[in-house]
Amino acid sequence: MTLLDTSKPGSPEPWGTPLLDVDNLHVEFRTRDGIARAVNGVSYSLREGETLAVLGESGSGKSVTAQAIMGILDTPPGYVTQGAVRFRGEDLLAMSESQRRGYRGTNIAMIFQDALSSLNPVFSVGWQIAEMFRVHKGMGKKAAMAKAVELMELVNIPAARERVRDYPHQFSGGMRQRIMIAMAIALDPDVLIADEPTTALDVTVQAQIMQLLKELQRERNMGLILITHDLGVVADVADRIAVMYAGRIVESADVHDIYARPAHPYTEGLLASIPRVDMKGQELSAIKGLPPNLMSVPPGCPFNPRCPYVQDICREKEPQPPYQVDASHTSACHFWKEVRDGSFR
Amino acid sequence: MGPSAESVLEVRDLVKHFPLTQGIVFQRQVGAVKAVDGVSFDLHKGETLGVVGESGCGKSTLAKLLMVLERPTAGQVKFKGQDIYSLKGKAFKAMRRNIQIVFQDPYSSLNPRMTVGDIVGEPFDIHPEVAPRKDRRRKVQELLEVVGLSPEHINRYPHQFSGGQRQRIGIARGLALRPEVIICDEPVSALDVSVQAQVINLFESLQSEFDLSYMFIAHDLSVVRHISDRVAVMYLGKIVEIGDESQIYGAPSHPYTQALLSAVPIPDPAQRASKAQIVLQGDVPSPANPPSGCRFRTRCWKVQDICSSEEPLLTIRPGISHPSACHFAEQTQIVETLTPEDVALPPAAATQDGLTQDLA
Amino acid sequence: MSDVNSADAAFSAGTATAAAEPPTGGDGASGLPAAGEKPRSLRGDAWRDLRGNPIFLVSAALIAIMVVMAAFPGWFTTRPVGKADLSLSRQPPSSDGWFGYDLQGYDIYTRTIYGARASILVGVLSTLGTMAVGVVAGVTAGFAGGWVDAVVSRLTDVFFAIPILLGAILVLSSFPSDVETPELVIILKVVAALVILGWTGVTRIMRSSVIQVKQADFVQAARALGASPVRIIVKHVLPNSIQPVIVVSTINLGGFIGAEATLSFLGIGLQPPVVSWGIAINDASQYLRVSPHMLLFPSFFLSITVLAFIMLGDAVRDALDPKLR
Numbered sequence A: 001m002t003l004l005d006t007s008k009p010g011s012p013e014p015w016g017t018p019l020l021d022v023d024n025l026h027v028e029f030r031t032r033d034g035i036a037r038a039v040n041g042v043s044y045s046l047r048e049g050e051t052l053a054v055l056g057e058s059g060s061g062k063s064v065t066a067q068a069i070m071g072i073l074d075t076p077p078g079y080v081t082q083g084a085v086r087f088r089g090e091d092l093l094a095m096s097e098s099q100r101r102g103y104r105g106t107n108i109a110m111i112f113q114d115a116l117s118s119l120n121p122v123f124s125v126g127w128q129i130a131e132m133f134r135v136h137k138g139m140g141k142k143a144a145m146a147k148a149v150e151l152m153e154l155v156n157i158p159a160a161r162e163r164v165r166d167y168p169h170q171f172s173g174g175m176r177q178r179i180m181i182a183m184a185i186a187l188d189p190d191v192l193i194a195d196e197p198t199t200a201l202d203v204t205v206q207a208q209i210m211q212l213l214k215e216l217q218r219e220r221n222m223g224l225i226l227i228t229h230d231l232g233v234v235a236d237v238a239d240r241i242a243v244m245y246a247g248r249i250v251e252s253a254d255v256h257d258i259y260a261r262p263a264h265p266y267t268e269g270l271l272a273s274i275p276r277v278d279m280k281g282q283e284l285s286a287i288k289g290l291p292p293n294l295m296s297v298p299p300g301c302p303f304n305p306r307c308p309y310v311q312d313i314c315r316e317k318e319p320q321p322p323y324q325v326d327a328s329h330t331s332a333c334h335f336w337k338e339v340r341d342g343s344f345r
Numbered sequence B: 001m002g003p004s005a006e007s008v009l010e011v012r013d014l015v016k017h018f019p020l021t022q023g024i025v026f027q028r029q030v031g032a033v034k035a036v037d038g039v040s041f042d043l044h045k046g047e048t049l050g051v052v053g054e055s056g057c058g059k060s061t062l063a064k065l066l067m068v069l070e071r072p073t074a075g076q077v078k079f080k081g082q083d084i085y086s087l088k089g090k091a092f093k094a095m096r097r098n099i100q101i102v103f104q105d106p107y108s109s110l111n112p113r114m115t116v117g118d119i120v121g122e123p124f125d126i127h128p129e130v131a132p133r134k135d136r137r138r139k140v141q142e143l144l145e146v147v148g149l150s151p152e153h154i155n156r157y158p159h160q161f162s163g164g165q166r167q168r169i170g171i172a173r174g175l176a177l178r179p180e181v182i183i184c185d186e187p188v189s190a191l192d193v194s195v196q197a198q199v200i201n202l203f204e205s206l207q208s209e210f211d212l213s214y215m216f217i218a219h220d221l222s223v224v225r226h227i228s229d230r231v232a233v234m235y236l237g238k239i240v241e242i243g244d245e246s247q248i249y250g251a252p253s254h255p256y257t258q259a260l261l262s263a264v265p266i267p268d269p270a271q272r273a274s275k276a277q278i279v280l281q282g283d284v285p286s287p288a289n290p291p292s293g294c295r296f297r298t299r300c301w302k303v304q305d306i307c308s309s310e311e312p313l314l315t316i317r318p319g320i321s322h323p324s325a326c327h328f329a330e331q332t333q334i335v336e337t338l339t340p341e342d343v344a345l346p347p348a349a350a351t352q353d354g355l356t357q358d359l360a
Numbered sequence C: 001m002s003d004v005n006s007a008d009a010a011f012s013a014g015t016a017t018a019a020a021e022p023p024t025g026g027d028g029a030s031g032l033p034a035a036g037e038k039p040r041s042l043r044g045d046a047w048r049d050l051r052g053n054p055i056f057l058v059s060a061a062l063i064a065i066m067v068v069m070a071a072f073p074g075w076f077t078t079r080p081v082g083k084a085d086l087s088l089s090r091q092p093p094s095s096d097g098w099f100g101y102d103l104q105g106y107d108i109y110t111r112t113i114y115g116a117r118a119s120i121l122v123g124v125l126s127t128l129g130t131m132a133v134g135v136v137a138g139v140t141a142g143f144a145g146g147w148v149d150a151v152v153s154r155l156t157d158v159f160f161a162i163p164i165l166l167g168a169i170l171v172l173s174s175f176p177s178d179v180e181t182p183e184l185v186i187i188l189k190v191v192a193a194l195v196i197l198g199w200t201g202v203t204r205i206m207r208s209s210v211i212q213v214k215q216a217d218f219v220q221a222a223r224a225l226g227a228s229p230v231r232i233i234v235k236h237v238l239p240n241s242i243q244p245v246i247v248v249s250t251i252n253l254g255g256f257i258g259a260e261a262t263l264s265f266l267g268i269g270l271q272p273p274v275v276s277w278g279i280a281i282n283d284a285s286q287y288l289r290v291s292p293h294m295l296l297f298p299s300f301f302l303s304i305t306v307l308a309f310i311m312l313g314d315a316v317r318d319a320l321d322p323k324l325r
Helices: A062-070 A097-103 A127-137 A140-152 A173-185 A203-220 A233-239 A254-262 A265-273 A312-316 A336-341 B059-066 B091-097 B116-126 B134-145 B151-154 B164-177 B191-210 B221-229 B245-251 B255-263 B305-309 B352-359 C001-020 C041-049 C054-071 C108-144 C146-161 C164-174 C183-214 C217-225 C228-242 C242-263 C276-287 C293-320
Strands: A018-031 A032-048 A052-056 A078-087 A108-111 A193-196 A224-227 A239-243 A249-256 A323-326 A328-329 B005-021 B028-044 B048-052 B072-081 B098-100 B181-185 B215-219 B231-234 B240-243
Touching: A018 A062, A018 A224, A018 B240, A032 A052, A032 A062, A032 A078, A032 A249, A052 A062, A052 A233, A062 A078, A062 A193, A062 A224, A108 A173, A127 B116, A140 A173, A173 A203, A193 A203, A203 A224, A203 B255, A224 A233, A233 B240, A239 A265, A249 A254, A249 A265, A249 B048, A265 B191, A265 C242, A312 C228, A323 A336, A328 A336, A336 C276, B005 B059, B005 B215, B028 B048, B028 B059, B028 B215, B028 B221, B028 B231, B028 B240, B048 B059, B048 B221, B072 C228, B091 B240, B098 B151, B098 B215, B098 C217, B116 B134, B116 B151, B116 B164, B116 C217, B134 B151, B134 B164, B151 B221, B164 B191, B164 C217, B191 B215, B191 B221, B221 B245, B231 B255, B240 B245, C001 C108, C041 C054, C041 C242, C041 C293, C054 C293, C108 C146, C108 C228, C108 C242, C108 C276, C108 C293, C146 C183, C164 C183, C164 C242, C183 C228, C183 C242, C217 C228, C228 C242, C242 C276, C242 C293, C276 C293
Parallel strands: A052 A224, A052 A239, A108 A193, A193 A224, B048 B215, B048 B231, B098 B181, B181 B215
Antiparallel strands: A018 A032, A018 A078, A239 A249, A249 A328, A323 A328, B005 B028, B005 B072, B231 B240
16 A cells, blocks of 8 residues: 655745746647647746646647647648747757757657557567667667666566566556656656556556656656646646646646636536546536637637636637736636636526 | 336346467367456346446446347346347347447447438337338437437538537437437547536436436446446456445445545545555456456455455455455445535536626 | 559558548547538548549549540541551551551551450459459458358468469460450450459458458447348448458559450460450560560550559549548
8 A cells, every 4th residue: 555645835936947938839730621720829837846737628739739849740730830849948949850859858758648559569668668778878789778677677567677578569558658658767858748648547557657657757856747638637646737728728727726716617617527436416517518620719718609607708809818817827718706716606 | 216126137147258269270269268257236227337447357348248249158137037148039139129338439339421310210220110211310300309419410420520429429329219228338438528527417317318227337436426326346357346336435345446446536636635545556467367266366455365265255244235255345435425515616506597697 | 463462451451441530630630520511421521532633633534535445446446447458567657557557457546446445344344353252252251250251261362372374374274265256255254364363352351341340339339239230231341341442443453454465465365356455565576676666556555544543543542541631
């Protein structure tokens, strides 16, 4: 039995220097049927040792933002049209591709939802982890392999020494995700982006993986961007949360604040619509309607057709840039005050 | 409408082993995947029985067995007293009308080359005795309306709908023959968070409208708790614990149930510090070669010698209110049960009325 | 025929897409279906794609011309096909005979026009034949599974191992034709030989495609409703698994025309009195140095036709493959 204690004080700036700064990022997909604006002016920043959860449904632009940060966006059809991604002050988007490659893996690393398809089936896992050291650090074959074993032990793969020559399909889903994590942290990155790292896993395995990520982050003082749709996982591990909808950040705040007093109707709706394992008999109040088509986002606030509190101004004026609720809390809702203190209820 | 004690499905000692074979022309059996290995339970009229478990526990195979998409290796399933596996021909086809299924994947469960009208109307083509030909179009439109889709969408194709809407189409197809039992195989796990609640609410309203019994299979314990009257927990082909929702969630007695419950993240950061978490070590063993005795013993922290030598039966044990398959079963509260009033809920019931009042 | 072999591997992967939906683009672009647009089937989408594809338009136009030529050769030339004038033997192209004259003094232009019929007949009939055999065998093997699948698959392997030319020589020399044999019978013999040796590719593609579709939830749903196997095959499995076969068959059609020419060139395919490009090429081969025009024109038409069908197949595949969208 292990106690997973992830609580941290919630004051706004205890996390050291800014590490990654996403500034007014715009991404669009030019498809046969038209232009889909997947990311529309997303800004967030990450500090050392901080966990930022980017929460959103499919189509909200949360993964596309991460791909743009990593520079692994499929182009075409995806294009970054505006904005900056600064790593320790250096704009990654202004760099040449070869310069950027130097940052990938060594400074910013990423793990994906589907560990099986992210690993190459024809090479042993040890070889794949060792490759990181051979390519980036110019290590010899033997030394790199020894490093691979070390890393596999670090991510708690039992009998790492024996299993280093096994192939991806010989591992279970949870173990494969551990191997992906081992590869991601191999070069000691400053920022780790985890895109739905536990969505494909069972709940008991999910708990193991989240615990591992949290431990590694603490040891290495990494900044962690956790991309997920799971409000439960977020509540367990995040320091700050950015809620995305239709390619915009509609609310961002400290985790305790946002769960206790959401200031955007979408966040509020999400919290009211999920069943909780520690609760019985609550009525699920579903958010009506569907997320908008990114080719034709409604004018004004993109959430207005689904919003229970919609007013005339919401159909005309988009609440951007977001309102400052307090020093560390923003909301892209004209009526954030009313939502927050519940006077609409 | 509450559940009654009358059983619609009686499942007894159901076993499904998938043979593992070698050789191409002359195949010989070298083993078996014990996907479902001796499962018994009753499904009562009008109730929702939740079945939870992790991947590989046999819950999907159980669904296929109840749908007779697979034939069991041993055991029986009685629908209102009649053994469904012994039926043949017309009687078997007629029986199929009573048990229907809703699948997990809203993308692969609808034929992409058929219109919504053809998909929802197909049950009537297969069972023409249910509805005269001239009524079918109207019936299909009614069904679409029941599940919250516009009847005008009858000529559209599945790819023109979102995941949640497609799941509604699948539900309409399942409802067409007015079944008494619907097997729901992970019906909301592929949906977006904000759409999930819509579909869960639809399941609940259909249950009271059509007096349906659900077997609700899911890996999401929160969803299962919300919708179920009773819950069965499966591990490696066996039910390890079964009982009322309040018994399983409020006083779990099997170590696996306890670990499972403790692993579910609660969407409330305020509970972070207070929450104890049992993190299980290792992975689920292969169902082709399950451990002797108790199947959970390889990951259990209570393990003793008896666990490997003697298989614990699913029975009511001293001090336990409901059947549990553990030699050392012990009721422990893992998660508190809160009621909506306990939690300073965000305005769950933020109704339009409230809004107009405030602004007036 | 190597088209079929290599395409097999490519398409067993491609079949998944035939059954599956256009991806909704996860977190990205294509997102959700726009409300309020008019119903659009997958086939309609493919057609819209094709109409805008220049490769499709060019190849379809070429094929249309060839088909009209095959059906109505009289529209293109007024000279009778059987008229020979030995005094004109091997005359080069002139204003009188645009493509020149061959050894017997036949007008090569007229012979080339008339030759389209045999070539296209062989191509179309062989394609239809391989599709019929291949689809039936592939559906049987894929849907039934078990020992039926094992038997069909091994049989496929056996036929697959026979080199097509060797096999065709074997079949055709077992049933020799002579000058008395009616034209159509000679053509059908060649078609039979190509079908016997060419069905395996289609069978393999169909089988893997059916196995994939068979596991889809919508097939399970139909079974759960009590649908009969025939209904499941006709309504659910066939429409969702036939696409790769259509694509490969279009490409194969060109291959069959080429194979016919090869067989005729070797003297075992079509034989006089049938008029075909293959025979013309065969006749010309001995005079390549002195009268290259005899070879040039029939070869050019042959190449263009084969190319047109292969390009058409490519365009159709791109249009039907939702992954490329």
